[in-house]
Amino acid sequence: MRQGAPAGTAGPVARGSAAARASGSKRLRHPTVGELELGFSVLTPPDDSGHRLLVYGAGPDSPAAAGLALLGR
Numbered sequence: 001m002r003q004g005a006p007a008g009t010a011g012p013v014a015r016g017s018a019a020a021r022a023s024g025s026k027r028l029r030h031p032t033v034g035e036l037e038l039g040f041s042v043l044t045p046p047d048d049s050g051h052r053l054l055v056y057g058a059g060p061d062s063p064a065a066a067g068l069a070l071l072g073r
Contacts, residue, residue: 026056033067 022042029035036058043053058064 030067030071033070036064036067037062038064 023040025037025039027035027037038056038058040054040056043055045051058068
């Protein structure tokens, strides 16, 4: 949430007004679960704040999803 926004209100990303600037996939190697191939998107708010939100995720039923589930235990 941006500074100065009323408590309990969502910022631009939560309201869905942010646009994806980049997306793709990234391979990471975790010491416990091994290789994870994750999709990512970079979101930026519509202002000139310079902020970015990187969102990583794994496809359903993928090896990466299984690895992330193990890490979440």
